[in-house]
Amino acid sequence: MTMRGDVILFWVTAAISVGTAFGVVLHRNPVRSALFLVINFICLAVLYLMQNAQVLAVLQILVYAGAIMVLFLFVIMLLNLGGEMATADPLVGQRFVGVLLGLALLLGIGWAINSVGTQTGANAVNTIAAGRAAIAAQQNVTQPQLIGWDIFTKYVYPFELTSFLLLVGVIGVIILTKRQPATVTIDGNP
Amino acid sequence: MAIPSTYYLALSAILFTIGAVGVLTRKNPIVIFMCIELMLNAVNLTFITFSRSQGFDGQIFALFVMTVAAAEVAVGLGIIVSIFRQRHNIDVDEVSLLKG
DSSP: OOHHHHHHHHHHHHHHHHHHHHHHOOOOHHHHHHHHHHHHHHHHHHHHTTTTTTTHHHHIIIIIIIIHHHHHHHHHHHHHHOOOOOOOOSSSTHHHHHHHHHHHHHHHHHHHHHHHHHHTTTOOOOOHHHHHHHHHHTTTTOOHHHHHHHHHHHTTTHHHHHHHHHHHHHHHHHHHHOOOOHHHHHHHHO | OOHHHHHHHHHHHHHHHHHHHHHHHHHOOHHHHHHHHHHHHHHHHHHHHHHHOOHHHHHHHHHHHHHHHHHHHHHHHHHHHHHHHHHSOTTTTTSSSOOO
């Protein structure tokens, strides 16, 4: 079998994403971890694009690599944290048990994927999806239009709920990080 | 449609596991948050992989996961900043008492 472009792209992206994920977990310096995480998000956006999810790929770059990681880096640099100090560990064997539990989790998910693959055939193309794609191609409707249609019809209440959730998040952050009035007058800067 | 869905699912499982191990072993809460983001992204990859064969619902779920992640990061980092103001140390082993 000859190596095609998409196969090579998949393996390269998968290798980079796994490597950067290890970098996030293993690196002592949180700034480096954050930068590894940015690369990981970009790799995932490439994987989304390879699976025909263009909207999500763009949102991944904008929301995750753009907004969320800037917030992370901002807080890391605001708090000016160094690496973790190698002090005595109050939880004995935390690393060992953590890795062990992780391996158990991986085995469990692997078993689930295996059973899904054999039972319902995850690789089989669903006829409904194929039919919708065919209709969309016929009527010259693009995929973002279909997703927007679904959001504002089938999922309109969850969509409105997310706006409420974001509002609650904004109010919560303001209340959490607001300085007390007394300290404002002493410091002189809000 | 060349690469089977199973490969994407396996990659997602590996990324999720790495994130989970990070949450279990790291002590810096900011890094723990990043590992949670890693796990959420792995779940998004699974959603999008299934939306390839099952319609657009998976992609819309992934969109909701992104908004929830954004709100969660904002609130979580706010909590970390306010803990840092009180204690000047955010190591999760040090901040293990539910006392102000």
